Amino acid sequence: MTVTSPDFLASLVSDAEADGVTGFVAAAVVTDADRILLVRRKPDDFMGGMWEIPSGKVEDGESILEALHRETAEETGLIIEKVNGYVGHFDYPNSRGGTTRQFNFTVAVEKTEPVVLTEHDAHQWAHPTDLPPVSDAVRDLIGH
Template identity: 75%
Template sequence: MNVTSPAFVAGLAADAEAAGISGFVAAAVINHDSRILFVRRNPGDYLGGLWEIPSGTVETGESILDALHRETAEETGLTIDQVTGYMGHFDYQNSRGGTTRQFNFAVTVEKTEPVVLTEHDAHQWALPTELPEVSDAVRTLIAP
């Protein structure tokens, strides 16, 4: 399965729309030396203090993969080198009370440092067996 093919990505969106989900988020699972990059939500934000993988909203007219690249760069300053796999999705209630589907992709980045945060207050590289305080959905996604 080619997870970067337009047909595969369009199918993800079509399946979500068929399920009545209109909010889409693209997320990057960035793995380096067996550790995964996590970023912490600012204390005043929705779900403040929670650790998450870099992710963000798919804008109108943007593909899920385009959003993955853009959001990873915006939130971490890192540039995706390669999308290596699709890790599945999970749905959650967003701050407006609607349902959002988060599409999760395994990626490699051109360089792992420096991590430049614009929307979070901290970052860490953690082993899958030593996760920070993440949501149950992220824990299930990452857990070995």
């Protein structure tokens, strides 16, 4: 079963719902050679100054893959050409008192530049062994 198949994506959602997860986020691991694109949260944001991979909320009526494409384009200006794989998920508490599950996918983009930020204040292409301040979950994800 491919990661883009409706059955696979439906199983991700049903597993999350069975675990009591109330929010879904789609995230893109964008690579350029051996480096990964990271974006930094604005200082006045929740978890301000933290570096993360491009990600965003799955809206009502939207599939995980639709959110993945939309959020990557909105946050970075980059267009996903292909979803290569699913690299797992992690959960975290959200601002509404529930749990959010972040679904992480490796992707190929049409072009790696220019990166145009709309919600973050900086970006960098980081080597997995030399990361700026990221969450433990992101560090573990990139370390795979």
